Amino acid sequence: MDITFNLFGGTVHLWPWPPSIPFDVWIENFFDWFKETFAAFFDALSVVFETVFNAIDWVLSYPPDWAFILIAAIAALFARGRKFAIGTAIALVFIVSVGQWENAIATLALVLVATLAATLIAIPLGIWAARNDRVSAFVKPLMDLLQTLPAFVYLVPALALFGIGVAPGILATVIFAVAPGVRLTELGIRGVDKEVIEAGQAFGATPGRILRQIQIPLAMPSIMAGINQVIMLSLSMVVIAGMVGAPGLGDPVTEAVLTLDEGLGFEAGLSVVFLAIILDRFTASVGKGMGLYAQLAKARKQRRETAEQARIDAEIVEMEAHSAESTIATPAGDNSKV
Amino acid sequence: MNDIALKAEGLYKVFGRNAHDAVKKLQKGASRDDLNGATAAVIDASFEVKKGEIFVVMGLSGSGKSTLIRMLNGLHPQTAGTVTIGEDSITGVSAAELREIRRHKISMVFQHFALLPHRTVIDNVAYGLEIQGMPKEQRIERALKVTRIVGLSGWEEKYPSELSGGMQQRVGLARALSADTEVLLMDEAFSALDPLIRREMQDQLLELQSELGKTIIFITHDLNEAMYIGDRIAVMRDGRIVQIDSPEEVLTNPANEYVEQFVQDVDRTKVLTADSVMRKPFATVHENSGPRACLQAMRENGISALYVIKRDRTIVGWVRDRDILDLVRKGEKSISGAIQHDHGAVSKDTPLSDLFIPSLEAALALAVTDEKERLVGVVPRVTLLAALGGEPDAAHSAEPVVEPLPEAVVDKILDSSAEKGGL
Numbered sequence: 001m002d003i004t005f006n007l008f009g010g011t012v013h014l015w016p017w018p019p020s021i022p023f024d025v026w027i028e029n030f031f032d033w034f035k036e037t038f039a040a041f042f043d044a045l046s047v048v049f050e051t052v053f054n055a056i057d058w059v060l061s062y063p064p065d066w067a068f069i070l071i072a073a074i075a076a077l078f079a080r081g082r083k084f085a086i087g088t089a090i091a092l093v094f095i096v097s098v099g100q101w102e103n104a105i106a107t108l109a110l111v112l113v114a115t116l117a118a119t120l121i122a123i124p125l126g127i128w129a130a131r132n133d134r135v136s137a138f139v140k141p142l143m144d145l146l147q148t149l150p151a152f153v154y155l156v157p158a159l160a161l162f163g164i165g166v167a168p169g170i171l172a173t174v175i176f177a178v179a180p181g182v183r184l185t186e187l188g189i190r191g192v193d194k195e196v197i198e199a200g201q202a203f204g205a206t207p208g209r210i211l212r213q214i215q216i217p218l219a220m221p222s223i224m225a226g227i228n229q230v231i232m233l234s235l236s237m238v239v240i241a242g243m244v245g246a247p248g249l250g251d252p253v254t255e256a257v258l259t260l261d262e263g264l265g266f267e268a269g270l271s272v273v274f275l276a277i278i279l280d281r282f283t284a285s286v287g288k289g290m291g292l293y294a295q296l297a298k299a300r301k302q303r304r305e306t307a308e309q310a311r312i313d314a315e316i317v318e319m320e321a322h323s324a325e326s327t328i329a330t331p332a333g334d335n336s337k338v
Numbered sequence: 339m340n341d342i343a344l345k346a347e348g349l350y351k352v353f354g355r356n357a358h359d360a361v362k363k364l365q366k367g368a369s370r371d372d373l374n375g376a377t378a379a380v381i382d383a384s385f386e387v388k389k390g391e392i393f394v395v396m397g398l399s400g401s402g403k404s405t406l407i408r409m410l411n412g413l414h415p416q417t418a419g420t421v422t423i424g425e426d427s428i429t430g431v432s433a434a435e436l437r438e439i440r441r442h443k444i445s446m447v448f449q450h451f452a453l454l455p456h457r458t459v460i461d462n463v464a465y466g467l468e469i470q471g472m473p474k475e476q477r478i479e480r481a482l483k484v485t486r487i488v489g490l491s492g493w494e495e496k497y498p499s500e501l502s503g504g505m506q507q508r509v510g511l512a513r514a515l516s517a518d519t520e521v522l523l524m525d526e527a528f529s530a531l532d533p534l535i536r537r538e539m540q541d542q543l544l545e546l547q548s549e550l551g552k553t554i555i556f557i558t559h560d561l562n563e564a565m566y567i568g569d570r571i572a573v574m575r576d577g578r579i580v581q582i583d584s585p586e587e588v589l590t591n592p593a594n595e596y597v598e599q600f601v602q603d604v605d606r607t608k609v610l611t612a613d614s615v616m617r618k619p620f621a622t623v624h625e626n627s628g629p630r631a632c633l634q635a636m637r638e639n640g641i642s643a644l645y646v647i648k649r650d651r652t653i654v655g656w657v658r659d660r661d662i663l664d665l666v667r668k669g670e671k672s673i674s675g676a677i678q679h680d681h682g683a684v685s686k687d688t689p690l691s692d693l694f695i696p697s698l699e700a701a702l703a704l705a706v707t708d709e710k711e712r713l714v715g716v717v718p719r720v721t722l723l724a725a726l727g728g729e730p731d732a733a734h735s736a737e738p739v740v741e742p743l744p745e746a747v748v749d750k751i752l753d754s755s756a757e758k759g760g761l
Contacts, residue, residue: 198413199452203466203517204441217456305495312460312482312494319483 031157046167049113053166057109057247065101069093072278078293080285091274098267100249104275107248110166110241111234111279114173118230122178123223126185127211136186143179151176151240159244169246173237180229188222189215228283235276249275343553344387344410344444344521349419351380351405361418370576379405381577383419389520392547392554396564397574403557406574407525410555411444412436423521441470445514449526451506453498453513460485460494462509466517477516484516485509487546504535511543515550524556528563540567561600565589565609573597585609605691607726612693613686615725616706616715622647625654629665629673630752632657637748643702646677651712653705655679663751683707686714690725697722 003014009029010022035042063071069092077085095104129136151172158168192215200210216223242250249268256265285291352360354376363373370378380402387393397403408414410421412428420429423443428436445466453462460478461468463485467477485494488508498506507527514522528536544567547554558564564571565585572582573593581593589609592598621635622645636644636659646654654677661676682696683705697704703718 193450193452195448195450195452196454198408199446199448199454199465199513201413202411202440202444202446202523203469203513204437204439205469206437209469214454217454308495309492315479315482316486316491319479 031160034157035161042161045171046162046165049117049167049170050165052116053109053113053170056112057106060105060109061102065092065096068105069096076278076282076291078291079282080291084281084285084291088278091278095271095274098271100252100268100271103247103249103251103268104271106246107235107238107250107272107275110170110173110238110246110248111231111275114170114177114234114237115227115231117170117174118178118181118234119227121174122181122226122230123185126182126223126226127189127216129182129186130189130215131211139182139186143182146175147179151237155240155244164245166241166246168244169237169241169250172244173234173241176237177230177233180233181226184222184226184229185219188219188226191222192218224283224286228280231279231283232276235272235279238272341389342386343389343391343424344555345385345420345422346410347384347420347422349380349383349406349409349421350378350417351402351409351414352417353377353379357417378577380409383579385572385579385582387521387553387555389553390547390551391569392544392556392567394556394558394564394568394571395574395579396558396561396568396571398559400576401574402577403559403574404525407523407555407557410521411440411446411523441466441517443519444521444523445517445519446523446525447507447510447514447527449530451498451503451510451530453506453509455498458495458497459490459501459509462498463512463516465513470517481512481516484512487515488512488542502535503531504539507531507539508542511539511546515546515552520553522552522554524554526557526559529558529560536563543567561604562608565604573600586611586614590614607691608689610690610725611686612684612688612690612704612706612717613715615690615721616686616717617703617721619645619705619713619716620703622713623657623673624649625674625677627673628671629662629676632662632673633659633666633748633752636662641702645681645702645705645713645716646673647713651714653681653683653707653711653713656681656702658701659748663748666751681705683711683713685709690722693717693722 001015005012008022008026010025012022013020060068069089072092073085073089076088095101125139129139154175155168155172158171162168162171196214196218197210200214205213238246238248238250239253240250242248242254249272252264252268253272255261256263256268288294350361350364352358352364352373354360354373356374357376360373360376360378364370364378364381370381383406385393395403395406405414409416410423410428412421416429420427422428423439426439426443428439428444431439454465457465460481464477464481467480472480482494485491488511490505490508490512493501493505498509501509507530510527514524528539531539540563543554546552556564556567565588568585570582570584571588572579573588573596574580575596581588581597583591583593586609588597589601589604589606592601620641621639623632623635625646625648632644636642642659643656645656648654656678657673657676658678662673665673665676682700684693684696684707686706686708688706693704697717697719703716703721705713706715706717708714
């Protein structure tokens with residue numbers, strides 16, 4: 001006897017062996033439905049992606065390349081120090097010299113848009129997952145899926161939804177790059193010392209306040225590491241983004257593959273590498289207390305501290321002067337023991 | 339009723355599935371081991387903490403003490419039972435009400451300090467006030483005062499990571515004190531500190547307590563610490579409170595074998611005081627009695643010296659048999675010439691550790707006086723030794739070793755003086 005029936009517009013066949021299911025038909029049907037239902041949404045999203053991308057691209061390509069390099073080197077000096085500044089300048093000059101400057105700027109813009117979008121998704125999702133085990137149980141396999149599903153597979157529906165251009169490139173990049181952002185945010189929030197959270201609770205802080213004043217600040221290193229990873233993964237997607245028509249360093253790479261042009265391939269490929277290293281070092285230095293900026297900040301803090309301490313000391317002297325009977329009695333504790 | 343700061347009644351905390359069934363089973367007398375996978379951390383804990391008291395909950399790790407203290411401010415919701423702080427119940431109230439109680443009635447000091455690392459000392463101290471909604475200037479002013487009280491003046495603008503462990507815990511203490519709550523929970527607050535700092539913090543806590551009069555519930559696994567700071571101690575084992583008593587009672591009257599074993603390692607010289615080991619004074623003489631009566635009393639008790647007291651039992655001094663003997667020989671009628679006034683009596687609250695030197699210096703069993711300087715007992719050296727051995731009963735039965743004059747000598751003197759017609 002046969003077990004065969006129709007389900008969701010396809011024929012399911014269970015017996016006799018081997019069974020077959022029309023999974024492809026289902027997926028196609030699903031995306032058809034998806035496209036129709038969310039057409040307006042994706043059109044809007046596409047416009048947003050393109051607008052933001054164009055804006056950032058315009059800003060980044062506004063200064064002449066030498067001015068950009070100068071600014072980048074100075075920024076590098078402040079963020080990390082002299083060595084990094086020199087390295088940044090040399091790497092960028094290399095990109096200019098091999099004629100990939102415009103592509104590099106486009107890639108940078110694409111990475112920035114994708115990172116922005118991925119961060120906007122990753123941080124709230126990560127926080128939610130950290131606070132809710134059920135969400136976490138759902139998010140974990142979803143992130144596995146996004147990270148391991150071959151990029152070309154979702155590139156096809158992305159193309160169908162957006163058409164050729166920068167938007168599907170950004171979407172594919174976001175999908176691929178969002179996972180570590182979510183994971184490291186969740187990990188960071190969950191890893192916050194339980195006792196410190198208990199301290200917040202014990203003094204009567206609301207959950208929102210604990211999140212803002214305790215969990216997020218203490219999880220910041222982990223969250224920053226997540227954003228750093230998002231940026232790095234975004235960069236590794238530029239080639240694939242280039243295939244669907246997004247401008248940038250993916251373009252020449254694709255071209256090099258098609259024309260077997262090793263020279264062009266390495267010029268563009270090394271440009272990606274340099275861009276990646278520069279972006280990685282920049283983001284990794286956030287909050288590490290490196291570079292000129294940290295030195296200046298330290299000096300400023302020192303001055304402020306001294307001033308504040310002087311103010312406090314003055315206040316104490318004043319307090320002692322005209323409040324012999326303060327609300328709290330002062331023990332004869334000696335500070336020398338401290 | 340009004341002097342009760344915190345009251346816990348029938349508190350249970352069971353983790354795992356079917357927690358409420360497990361509580362019912364426990365209430366019917368089931369043991370902790372047959373609960374079908376549920377884990378009972380606290381079983382039927384009931385106690386009252388008086389205002390201004392230091393109540394210590396003592397137990398080894400896994401005894402449920404940390405869970406218990408966290409139920410007192412609702413960090414762990416109880417499975418069954420009630421907790422009342424002052425007039426407010428914290429069990430069965432909404433989250434918002436609970437937060438309100440935590441802001442104003444009860445604060446907490448943590449084992450690993452739990453400071454906010456990204457905030458300065460002063461901002462950490464002001465944290466509770468910030469949550470209470472106090473305006474910035476006011477809370478900083480108050481935090482400054484408290485920071486000074488705990489001895490951290492000059493460190494206000496530092497970050498916790500720049501401070502030593504002891505100083506960090508002072509910040510933790512200041513944070514709890516500045517919230518100005520009646521009840522203070524301290525969860526192993528000094529356990530992470532090294533011994534010298536720990537003792538210093540204990541002293542400071544006692545000092546603060548006597549000045550501020552807070553109600554403190556202190557968790558520790560260190561019995562010496564419990565004995566040192568506690569007004570009363572609750573000993574926990576396997577989730578149950580097995581004894582609630584004063585430190586001395588726990589030491590001298592352990593409720594069961596477990597507590598007894600536990601207290602074996604305690605430095606009893608720091609906990610036990612003179613009045614817990616003293617014996618009834620041996621015969622004493624009145625300052626107006628004559629030398630012969632005095633000598634008689636010594637001979638009857640087989641001792642070589644006596645305390646001389648007034649009618650209201652305050653100590654005048656002491657006399658030695660040899661001096662009395664001289665008086666008898668001289669035919670004196672009063673012993674006043676032989677009284678030595680350096681009696682070295684100690685007050686009955688003196689810990690044993692402070693009795694050794696006086697005991698060595700005293701010519702006879704150390705006299706113990708009450709607050710009105712009246713003689714209430716004596717501590718012979720042998721008693722002191724017996725108490726150290728952990729056998730208070732042995733201390734009472736131990737015979738003092740004294741070397742009175744040979745009886746023959748005394749008799750001869752008494753007889754000879756009788757022949758002379760004296761007395």
